[in-house]
Amino acid sequence: MSDLKRTPLYDLHVALGAKMVPFAGYEMPVQYSLGVMKEHLHCREAAGLFDVSHMGQVILRSENPDVAKAALERLIPQDVLGLGEGRQRYGFFTNAAGGIEDDLMFANRGDHLFVVVNAACKEADVARMREDLEPEVTVKLLENRALLALQGPKAEAVLAEHHPMVSEMRFMDVATVPIAGAECWVSRSGYTGEDGYEISVPVAAAADLARALLEHDDVEAIGLGARDSLRLEAGLCLYGHDIDDTTSPVEAGLTWGIQKARRSSGAREGGFPGADRILSELAKGVSRQRVGLKPDGRAPMREGTALFATEAATDPVGTVTSGGFGPSVNGPVAMGYVETAHSQVGTALFGEVRGKRLPVTVASLPFVAAGFKR
Amino acid sequence: MKYTEEHEWLRVEGDEVVVGITAHAAEQLGDVVFIELPDEGATVSKDDEVVVIESVKAASDILAPLDGEITEVNEALVDEPGKVNEDPEGDAWFFKMKIEDLSALDDMMDEAAYKKYIG
Numbered sequence: 001m002s003d004l005k006r007t008p009l010y011d012l013h014v015a016l017g018a019k020m021v022p023f024a025g026y027e028m029p030v031q032y033s034l035g036v037m038k039e040h041l042h043c044r045e046a047a048g049l050f051d052v053s054h055m056g057q058v059i060l061r062s063e064n065p066d067v068a069k070a071a072l073e074r075l076i077p078q079d080v081l082g083l084g085e086g087r088q089r090y091g092f093f094t095n096a097a098g099g100i101e102d103d104l105m106f107a108n109r110g111d112h113l114f115v116v117v118n119a120a121c122k123e124a125d126v127a128r129m130r131e132d133l134e135p136e137v138t139v140k141l142l143e144n145r146a147l148l149a150l151q152g153p154k155a156e157a158v159l160a161e162h163h164p165m166v167s168e169m170r171f172m173d174v175a176t177v178p179i180a181g182a183e184c185w186v187s188r189s190g191y192t193g194e195d196g197y198e199i200s201v202p203v204a205a206a207a208d209l210a211r212a213l214l215e216h217d218d219v220e221a222i223g224l225g226a227r228d229s230l231r232l233e234a235g236l237c238l239y240g241h242d243i244d245d246t247t248s249p250v251e252a253g254l255t256w257g258i259q260k261a262r263r264s265s266g267a268r269e270g271g272f273p274g275a276d277r278i279l280s281e282l283a284k285g286v287s288r289q290r291v292g293l294k295p296d297g298r299a300p301m302r303e304g305t306a307l308f309a310t311e312a313a314t315d316p317v318g319t320v321t322s323g324g325f326g327p328s329v330n331g332p333v334a335m336g337y338v339e340t341a342h343s344q345v346g347t348a349l350f351g352e353v354r355g356k357r358l359p360v361t362v363a364s365l366p367f368v369a370a371g372f373k374r
Numbered sequence: 375m376k377y378t379e380e381h382e383w384l385r386v387e388g389d390e391v392v393v394g395i396t397a398h399a400a401e402q403l404g405d406v407v408f409i410e411l412p413d414e415g416a417t418v419s420k421d422d423e424v425v426v427i428e429s430v431k432a433a434s435d436i437l438a439p440l441d442g443e444i445t446e447v448n449e450a451l452v453d454e455p456g457k458v459n460e461d462p463e464g465d466a467w468f469f470k471m472k473i474e475d476l477s478a479l480d481d482m483m484d485e486a487a488y489k490k491y492i493g
Contacts, residue, residue, distance in 0.1 A: 036430040037405035037456075225404070225430060298408050298452075300428055325407035325430050332408070354426065 007053035008146045008206040016214075016221050024119035026054040029223040036225035040327040043192060043230060044368070047152035048222035049213050056122030057142040057200055060113040060133065068113050068137045072106065075132055077249065077272045079259035083108045088172045088187050090257050092249060093128065098277030099245040100252065101128070103237065105198075107174040107187060114174070114185065116147070116198075118239050145185075146206035151196035151230075153371055154218040159186075159197055162212070166197060171372040180209050188373065192227070193234025195371045226327075233326045233333055235292060235365030241303060242290060242321045242335060248274070250281035251337065253290045253365075258282070289343040292363040293320060293334040293351070299358055300324050300332040301351040307338055308350045311357045317342045320351065326367055333367050334360070375463075376479045377488035378439050383463055384479060390445055390470045391479070395427075395436065398492050400462040403429040406455040411447040412469060418444060425468050427458070439482075442473035 004027045013020060018029030029051065031039060042048060062068040069080040078091040088107040092100045102121035107114045117125040122141065129139045150159055159166045162179045169175060169188040177186045182205035190196040201209050213219050222230075228238070237243045243252045261267045264279050272278075295301050300323055307318035323334030334351075342349060345364045350357040376384045381399035385392045400406070410426040418424055418438040425436035447469045451457055457466040483491060 031404065035405050035459075037407075229430065299410070299426075300408060300433070302433070325405075325428070327430075 005054075007051055008203045009051045009053060009210055012207050012210055013051065013221075018221070018223060021224070023224060024054055026119060028054060029221070031223040031225045032221050034220060036223070036229065037327045039220060039222045039226035040229050042220045043152045043194065043222050043226060044328050045153070046218040046220070047150060047154040047158050047196070047216070048192070048226070049210060049219050050149040050151065050222050050227055051146070051210070052149050052198070053146040053206070054119035055147055056117040056119065056125060057145055057147060058115040058117065058126060058129065059140045059142060060115060060129070060137050061111070061140070062137045065111055065113075068133070069108075071133045071137045072113060072115075073262070073268065074271060075128065075273065076104075077258045077262050077275070077278060078106070079261040079268075080106065080113070081268070082259065082261055085110050086174055088174050088189060092243070092254065092257065093125065094249070094272055094274040094278065095245055096273050097245075098248045098274030098281070100239070100243045100247055100249060101125075101245055103239050103243065105187070105189065109174060109176075109185070114200075120240060144203050145200050146203050148199045148201060148206070148210060148213070149190050149192075149196060150199065150213060150219070151190045151192040151194045151222075153195060155194070155196040156373070158213065158216045158219055161216070171195075171374045180205065180212050182209060184209070191234075191236055192230040193236065193366055193368055193370045194230075195373045229324060229327060232322050232324060232335070233328055233366065233368040234370065235335065235367065237290070238322055247290075247337070248278055248281055248286065250278060251286045251288055251290060255282060285340065287340055288318070288337045289340055290321070290335060290337055291343050291345075292365040292367065293323070293336055293349075294361050294363040294367070295332040295334065295351065296359040296361060298331065299353055301334045301353060301358070301360060305334070305336075305351045305353060307336060307360070308352065308357060309342060311350050317349065328368050335365065338362065375485055376482040377485070377491070378482060379491065380437050380439070382436065382439050384439055384482065386476060386479065387470070389476070390472050391440070391442070391476075392467045392470050393439060394467040395458065395462055396488070397462045400459050403427065403431070403434065403458075405430045406458040409451045409455045409458070409468075411449070411452065412444045414444055414447055416444045418442060418471070436468060438471070440471070440473050440478050442471040444469050445472050446470040
């Protein structure tokens with residue numbers, strides 16, 4: 001694994017007994033000694049600490065902050081100009097064909113925008129932003145900050161011991177908070193379906209902060225394995241699996257992430273890559289849609305499982321894009337794309353597993369109620 | 375106990391052989407969440423895929439270690455697949471099989487050889 005990068009928490013992961021695997025060019029902990037199942041359940045019951053330092057942290061800055069906001073709107077179908085200071089939004093880079101190039105979080109931090117993108121896409125994302133936004137906007141990929149996520153119902157109580165200000169934050173608020181002597185950029189957000197925080201911390205202070213948080217009895221380190229089952233139960237998309245450069249945001253069921261200002265008849269209608277297809281789909285609907293899928297039996301239906309309308313049908317009506325075992329659901333859960341005619345919640349379908357057609361039902365997402373503090 | 379290169383253990387009980395997976399294999403698989411067992415009475419050949427075992431990470435197959443007939447399966451595992459992680463070399467056996475020639479076990483690894491095999 002010599003050509004793989006390591007995050008500033010690498011030594012801590014190893015000391016905690018993590019099993020390290022290659023992921024998006026990094027050596028990352030897939031699980032610790034608790035194991036995926038217990039880590040998942042712990043995060044839902046108390047609090048889990050995740051190292052997400054492999055993700056890309058980017059600053060967009062312009063002399064007049066509105067210039068950077070308007071510029072970013074050329075790349076994403078979100079309302080950036082209308083996002084208040086100290087607030088964060090979910091978004092996605094689209095391409096000319098209306099597909100999704102990556103999903104991201106962006107925050108209005110006053111005189112600049114703070115953008116967090118997926119590890120596997122970060123070089124392409126930065127190149128895309130540089131090409132389109134420079135020179136009016138400076139695009140800076142931060143190499144000197146780590147990113148931690150503290151997630152779960154006890155996250156607020158744990159982090160408030162370091163600074164009471166975090167209790168005042170609502171879902172998707174962002175703030176600069178001094179924690180353990182370091183300037184942290186904290187957002188009340190995450191990707192587990194639980195309440196919690198994402199904490200950008202200077203590299204030099206990252207391991208100390210992680211250790212301080214892990215000292216709390218309610219906090220356990222959580223690996224990528226449980227991160228995946230947590231986000232799947234929460235109905236959240238994994239880029240490269242549930243969304244990619246061919247899936248449109250409308251097919252993916254992400255229309256809640258396209259604000260009014262960017263839609264037809266909005267104040268700044270269109271003006272992002274693929275707007276023709278995306279606005280047309282918003283008006284006319286789509287032929288396939290992302291849905292939740294609950295296998296009726298106990299056998300997991302994993303990514304790639306073909307879905308059929310009947311036990312004997314020859315042509316599939318869809319495919320699973322993420323699937324596995326949901327520890328909180330205590331059974332298999334999945335999501336995937338199906339033809340719109342079969343996308344109603346409650347529709348009975350069959351997934352082909354090891355040559356057998358097993359019953360599966362279209363289910364509403366999320367599988368586990370979100371714990372966000374709105 | 376005898377061991378296969380597929381990380382199964384075999385224990386002779388009278389004229390039957392009890393088959394399960396080793397603690398090492400269970401550890402590598404991670405939390406087991408689904409098990410599909412063969413039919414009792416089925417005739418199987420060596421290396422047939424007889425058990426499907428899925429963990430939180432992936433699906434794998436357990437192969438028949440020898441030719442023979444499945445005489446009994448451990449139904450309790452279907453409802454509680456996590457037993458494979460708790461007691462892989464005890465309560466969480468998968469199936470029992472009757473084999474023609476028990477001497478086939480002589481060529482298999484003993485505990486010392488298996489320990490060496492997994493390093």
